[in-house]
Amino acid sequence: GENVEQHPSTLSVQEGDSAVIKCTYSDSASNYFPWYKQELGKGPQLIIDIRSNVGEKKDQRIAVTLNKTAKHFSLHITETQPEDSAVYFCAASKAGSARQLTFGSGTQLTVLP
Amino acid sequence: SQTIHQWPATLVQPVGSPLSLECTVEGTSNPNLYWYRQAAGRGLQLLFYSVGIGQISSEVPQNLSASRPQDRQFILSSKKLLLSDSGFYLCAWSVPLLANYGYTFGSGTRLTVV
Numbered sequence: 001g002e003n004v005e006q007h008p009s010t011l012s013v014q015e016g017d018s019a020v021i022k023c024t025y026s027d028s029a030s031n032y033f034p035w036y037k038q039e040l041g042k043g044p045q046l047i048i049d050i051r052s053n054v055g056e057k058k059d060q061r062i063a064v065t066l067n068k069t070a071k072h073f074s075l076h077i078t079e080t081q082p083e084d085s086a087v088y089f090c091a092a093s094k095a096g097s098a099r100q101l102t103f104g105s106g107t108q109l110t111v112l113p
Numbered sequence: 114s115q116t117i118h119q120w121p122a123t124l125v126q127p128v129g130s131p132l133s134l135e136c137t138v139e140g141t142s143n144p145n146l147y148w149y150r151q152a153a154g155r156g157l158q159l160l161f162y163s164v165g166i167g168q169i170s171s172e173v174p175q176n177l178s179a180s181r182p183q184d185r186q187f188i189l190s191s192k193k194l195l196l197s198d199s200g201f202y203l204c205a206w207s208v209p210l211l212a213n214y215g216y217t218f219g220s221g222t223r224l225t226v227v
Binding site for chain 1 (some may be wrong): 119145154155157158194201203205208216217218219220221223
């Protein structure tokens with residue numbers, strides 16, 4: 001089955017700096033890659049996703065890049081703010097799988113004021 | 114629009130007591146439903162998923178069970194809780210058989226077994 005590895009497990013940045021979280025996946029048939037943000041005591045919320053026919057997607061300060069050949073994808077957050085502090089999860093899935101998403105182990109991002 | 118409800122938000126139960134957590138989805142039909150557990154500071158562990166009424170797949174054999182008595186209702190149960198059952202329990206739903214569609218999570222239940 002699919003295996004998703006996520007790095008780093010913790011990340012601290014100064015406010016205003018950029019943050020990058022990286023994930024690799026094992027199943028070359030995976031074609032959908034969402035990212036979730038989980039604030040303390042809440043359920044994860046989808047923040048951005050990318051499909052395998054696209055190499056990069058951007059939404060304001062958040063961007064995701066995908067390298068299908070290398071089977072890795074990354075989350076980029078620019079101009080970080082304290083409210084970006086949370087746990088971020090990457091995930092991968094392929095069509096037709098009832099089990100659907102396979103999640104990475106999560107990254108605790110702390111933005112220092 | 115679709116919404117997912119999960120309750121209770123917090124629960125403190127003694128060891129050996131039963132458990133019932135409920136999740137319901139509104140605004141969609143025949144969703145895929147999922148139960149996840151998250152230990153403190155850890156990742157998302159898939160416990161059960163369901164593609165239809167009465168259809169339950171277990172990912173991790175343990176002290177818990179799941180049931181889906183109605184199309185949009187998913188229940189997580191235990192007959193006798195263990196200390197190790199403590200954690201943050203999340204329900205989620207997704208559109209079945211649709212390529213490239215993510216999950217929507219509920220707000221979670223914080224379970225503490227004492």
